[in-house]
Amino acid sequence: MRCVVALNALEELTLQQMSINHRHRDTRARAAGLLMLGRGLKPRAIAAQLGVSGQSVYNWSHAWRARGICGLMGAHNGGRHALLTEAQITVALEIARAEPLSLGGIAQRMQVALNGPLPCKVETLGEALKRNGFSFKRNRYTLKKSATKKHSP
Missing domain, CATH: 1.10.10 (Arc Repressor Mutant, subunit A)
Incomplete structure (x- = not known):
């Protein structure tokens, strides 16, 4: 199955910026992979270069065709679950x-x-x-050095 993505100039610029500046590493990798697909590289070469499976590259191209840029960004599920509800x-x-x-x-x-x-x-x-806007200061339990020097015998 051929995995080819045709990108216009605006899409290429958006993916390039996304591959550099997005806060999630996996989304940056998806954007870089689609840029490589748009430039004609083969999915196996892209997968090897990015350290992912070949199926991932195909999944990225399908997500791009179906939902565009939202298809790339919506799949981030990384991170630890919140301990406090x-x-x-x-x-x-x-x-x-x-x-x-x-x-x-x-x-x-x-x-x-x-x-x-x-x-x-x-x-x-x-x-x-x-x-949520609160700040805390550490309580000071020791006296200042100048106060202890004045009162010492």
């Missing part, structure tokens, strides 16, 4: 808005609200809160 993040946001607490205090209140242990590390909870 949206409902848990909502609970954490409500706790954080209620009163000023440290991150550890928010985590303790979440454990009480969820009736169980926190499903992630405290740092992960902090990152989720930061994405």
